[in-house]
Amino acid sequence: MDGEELTAQETALYDRQIRVWGANAQRRLTKSHILVSGIKGTVTEFCKNIVLAGVGSVTLMDDNLVNEESLNANFLIPPDENAYRGKTVAEICCDSLKDFNPMVLVSVEKGDLSTRSTEFFEKFDVVVIGYGSLATKKAVNEKCRKLSKRVAFYTVDCRDSCGEIFVDLQDYKYTKKKLEEKVECELNFPSFQEAVSVPWKPIPRRTAKLYFAMRVIEVFEENEGRKHGECSLLDLPTVLEIKKKLCEANSVSESHIPDSLLERLITGTIEFPPVCAIVGGILAQEVIKAVSGKGEPLKNFFYYDAQDGKGVMEDISNSFTS
Amino acid sequence: MDTQQQQQQSPVQGAKVLMVGAGGIGCELLKTLALSGFHDIHIIDMDTIEVSNLNRQFLFRRSHVGLSKAKVARDAVLRFRPHINIRSYHANVKNPEFDVDFFKQFDVVLNGLDNLDARRHVNRLCLAADVPLVESGTTGFLGQVTVHVKGKTECYECQTKPTPKTYPVCTITSTPTKFVHCIVWAKDLLFAKLFGDKNQDNDLNVRANKAATTSKETDDVFERAEDEDIEQYGRKIYDHVFGYNIEAALANEETWKNRRRPRPIYSKEVLPESLTQKNGSAQNCSATDDDSTVSSMPLLGLKNPQELWGLTQNSLVFIEALKLFFAKRKKEIGHLTFDKDDQLAVEFVTAAANIRAESFGIPLHSLFEAKGIAGNIVHAVATTNAIVAGLIVIEAIKVLKKDADKYRMTYCLEHPSRKMLLMPVEPFEPNPSCYVCSKTPLVLEINTQKSKLRDLVDKIVKAKLGMNLPMIMHGASLLYEVGDDLDDIMVANYNANLEKSLSELPSPVINGSILTVEDLQQELSCKINVKHREEFDEEKEPEGMVLSGWTQSPALNGESASTSNNESASTSNNESAVDVTESSSGPEIASKKRRLSDNDKRETENVESEDDDLMEIENPITVSKKKRRVA
Incomplete structure (x- = not known):
């Protein structure tokens, strides 16, 4: 690989997960940069998971001021009004997340995601939009697709006890283990607009x-x-x-x-914390897969509904018509 | 707040919940419970925090290493939910204070445990106290959550769980074929012999030297004279176990007829005459007081634990690690047991296992890999634990609402099965032949003249039946019990009984005898029908006895299928369960079944997972359950 060894400190900290996905995947993770916007319960869970996994950096965008409502399903905000008054959700969550893993760079980016230029997204390997509007999701996805490097694009949304994840990895190659053999596979993802x-x-x-x-x-x-x-x-x-x-x-x-x-x-406008944990867990697993290039990624929607308990993936593209 | 949320809240807020385990699943679970509005949570965990926990047990920080998991988890959750009641117990759930009355105070028990033994113990207490149990487990990306409600669904032990693999003694002592055999030899025999309790039974020499020497002489090899040079002593051990013992074993031609012959290795072939000159600083190197950080690797210029060492490097590590034990940790010698977090112990065991592997033509492994095998390390990631914790809370809320029709066992899969990554399955009714929840007698085949009561207690009552404080009765005669309130005469009697063969006991146990085995703490009692048998196959039945009855034979399986179907016709048959079981078997699930049933026969090549008791991901069981359930 890229020749750089994990440090002894990293090997000790990440011991149990290196046993799951290997040292090469861990090295790729430590070099990845993730942009996350819209920080409610499910995204909070997602952030916790990738910070623990040891990605290189996480950039948070959410300029909403912390209020009573933002405390719901969010364990990154201590419920002390004196501490959070006047601060944005991203700022408070940033402080808590830094604490989870000192080896990950967590920072805040102010402003509106939908007005950012295409170049802005080039700094990232993964962009996750939580609870975004249709227009924002389409616009950001198009910008990511214009870049010469591949930026993995995800959206996530939870309502009542249901959750949705959308994935766009564009043209994605990965290796799959079939019995003892390694097989090269390629998947073509539709854009959000197409999907x-x-x-x-x-x-x-x-x-x-x-x-x-x-x-x-x-x-x-x-x-x-x-x-x-x-x-x-x-x-x-x-x-x-x-x-x-x-x-x-x-x-x-x-x-x-x-x-x-x-x-x-x-x-059901209030998030249901167990569903946040489940959907945020699946989303983090997918991001880890995409960054490390290990394992078959989810294509291209995931749904969970606590009412029937099923977590299903749906491949929705124009292939149905052709 | 809308009505639906309120409905979800009310049974939650009034509930008193017991969590067992504050580790990977436990941290996630405590957080999700608190966020979901649970107000009264008790949490038990005997462990303290380690560095390797920090990648997923997100309530813990580096500064917490060494502190109680239960206590630190409680404090961390109270920071974002200060007004709820969390009580922590830094204790073993098997302690007597956690008795049936203790369990009765809870509305539901949630398990986030890492071992079969504790899971079975909690299952029994939940049955005795009639408290519903939500059980869980994860390995890597795989996970499962199951619901156990007495009389309604099967208990945790209605299906046999694969117990940690044991290996035939002679495979370990004489004919290893896999790296794990070398690890077991290095850890349980050599390490224990050199650094553990000298008085323990140890098969290290018995077989290899049967023909060559008497056991007295070989024991002397391991004795170190007060003034003996440590390196000389180390080389003597090296030559004995890797050279002389192998040569002695080779003398027995019969053994090697159909096997690859091992190669004896002597230290002079691989190591320079004297290491001390080269590494003169070895004994006074940068001294730290922390035993767990003493390491031979820096002395030898070895850094990367994932690197594969050759024979020479392993031999150097073997000698240096042994020297360091005597130089730095002399006081502990004689009462050390292998611990995966003891760096020097891991180095020694890795080196010894690799030298043995080299001798037997088995591929060598890195320290990182060897540590995983020796320590039965569970592969773990934060995401699966978070998902499983969410699923536990969803089931717990159903249990509190007594929504029995909606209970589900859920499996987290790594590869989707019929599009599902999270697969719910309707729980099954209690197994009528379960010895735990249905009190079905067991059958024990044993040589009643040769086997001692001690063998029965250790290999069956403790290891197989998972009893903690057992009592064994034959008719009205009490043969054995454990407890604090026994007087000395009774203790002496029981100890004497332990050493007797079954047929020599005060009330002789022979073919046809019926034993009653009870655990008063678990409130579990079961009957064992004893069958005398002369011979046991050393390879297939290394324990020298066979317990059956709770293991379902295929025929029994078929029977319970019909019972189960008849019964399920009267209970409400939920649509989604039919959905899961009707199985429009795609290629994935078909291959999965095949793989899993292979696994069921325990013939997989994956040694790590065999040893991993969390590997009871129980998918094989799901498959058999499906068959049982489907009409």
């Missing part, structure tokens, strides 16, 4: 309902100019209206998306 515009009709029926439901919520928030979690039962008629339109446009029956699921997604 959310796949016609619904050819998508297999057993596909997670959450995929469709989340698209309805996305459109609702976009149309109404709402931020994540700014909704209630009062919005259900509007949401159902959007569902009807989308189903008609895609020539599928409205029963494709259960109303009860949409109701859960717009009323």
Whole structure:
């Protein structure tokens, strides 16, 4: 590999995980730079996991001031108003995360993610958008795709006791162990824009309902100019209206998306901490895989719903139509 | 807060929860419980914090190394949730104070343990106290969460768990074929012989020298005269165990008919005449007072624990490590036991195992790898623990709401099975032939004339049945018990019984005898039907006895399938469980089944995982359960 040895300190600290993914993967991890925006419960879990894993640096973006609500499902903010008053979520979380692993550089980046130039993203190997708007997710994903180096792009969203992860690794090569042999594999990921515009009709029926439901919520928030979690039962008629339109446009029956699921997604605005731990855990595992180049990555959506307990991956791309 | 969240909160806020284990899963679990609104959490863990914990046990910092895990975890969680009640116990869950009454105060028990023994103990106490148990385990990217509610779902022991692998004695002493055999030899025989209790039984010489010398002479080899030079002593040991013993073993032609013959190795072939001149500073090198950091590696210019050492390097480490034990840690000699966190012990065992491996033509391993095998180190990452902790809390909330139809066992998979990375499975009903929760008698085949009561206590009652404070009765006659309240005469009696063969006991145990074995702390009692048998196969039955009854034979499996199906027809059959079990078997799950059933037969080549008791990821069991469950 790149010839640089892990230090004795790193070998001692990372002993148990090196036994899982090997010293080369650990070396790649220590050189990776991760950008994270939108720091609520699930992203907090994600940050903890990658800081412990020993990535090179984590850059946090979230200019929201800490308030009572941000304490929910977030163990990085001590509930002391005197300590957090006037500080942003990113600043407070940065302080706590630094403490988890002194070998990881954790810093705060101020400002709005969606207005950043393409060059800004070049500094990173991984970009994670938590609870972003449809427009932000599309824009950042396009910028990442314009760069000559590959920036792994992820979005994550949790509502009620459900979670969604989206992954774009563009053209991704990895090695897979088949029996004793190592096999070179290649995957082609669609962009976020492509993945959310796949016609619904050819998508297999057993596909997670959450995929469709989340698209309805996305459109609702976009149309109404709402931020994540700014909704209630009062919005259900509007949401159902959007569902009807989308189903008609895609020539599928409205029963494709259960109303009860949409109701859960717009009323369960407080994150459920066990689901944050699960989805944040899966997301971190995927980022570790992508950075280390070890193991088959998730393509390209992951859904978890505590109600049925299933954590499924769905490959949604235009391959259904071709 | 909306109504749904409130519904989730109320049973949670009133609940009193016991967590066993504050390690990898425990740290994540305590955090998630606190965030989820649990207000009253008790946590037991006997361990203290080590550096290698810090990559995933995120409540701990470097400054906490050496402190109680339970206590530090409590303090760390109170920093972000100051108003909840967390009580920590820095103690072994098997201690008598944690009795059935202690367990009864809790609404649910959550396990985040790292060993089979403690898991079984907690399972029994939960059954006795009638408190639901949510059990968990992780290895690398694999994990599982299961729910055990007395009378409703199977208990933790309804399915046999693979117990840590034991190896036939002669494989270890004479005919190793895998590196793990060399490790066991170096750790349990050589290291124990040199640095452990001298009075312990030790097979180190017995077999190799049966023909050549008497055991008295060989014992003398290990005795070091007061004025004997340490290096000379080290070379003498080296030549004896790697040279002379191998040569003596080679004399027995019968052994090597179908085996590769080992090569005797003497120190003069691989090492210069005197090391002391070259490394004169060895004995007064930078002295530190901390025993666990004494190391031979800097002296020899070895840095990277992942590097493979050749025969010469291993031989140098062997001699230097041995010298350092005598130079720096003389006081401990005679009562050392191998500890994976003892650097010098790991170096010595790695070197000895590698020299033996070289002799037998087995590939050598790095210190890092050898340490993993010798210490039964569990592969662990933070993410799996976090996911499993989340799943535990989800099940715990269902248990508190008594939502029995929704209980699930969930498996975290590394490779998706039918698109699933997290796979829920409906829990199974209690196994009617489980000796723990259904009190089914066991059958023990044993040579009642040759086997001593001690063998029965150690190999069966403690090792197999997992009893902590056992009592053994034959009819009305009490043969053995353990406890603080025994008088000296009783203790002497029991000790005398331990050394007797079963048929010589005051109340002779012979073919057809029925023993009652009880653990008062676990409130577990079981009957053992004794069958006399003359001979045992040393390779296949190294313990010299065979316990059966709780292991289901295939025929039994079929029977319980029909029972289970009849019963499940009357209980509500949840849709999603059908979904999982109907199995439109893709290629992945098919290959998985094959791999797992191989694993079940315990013939995998992966020695590390065989030894790893956390490896009871129980997927093989899921498969058999599926068969049992599917109509």
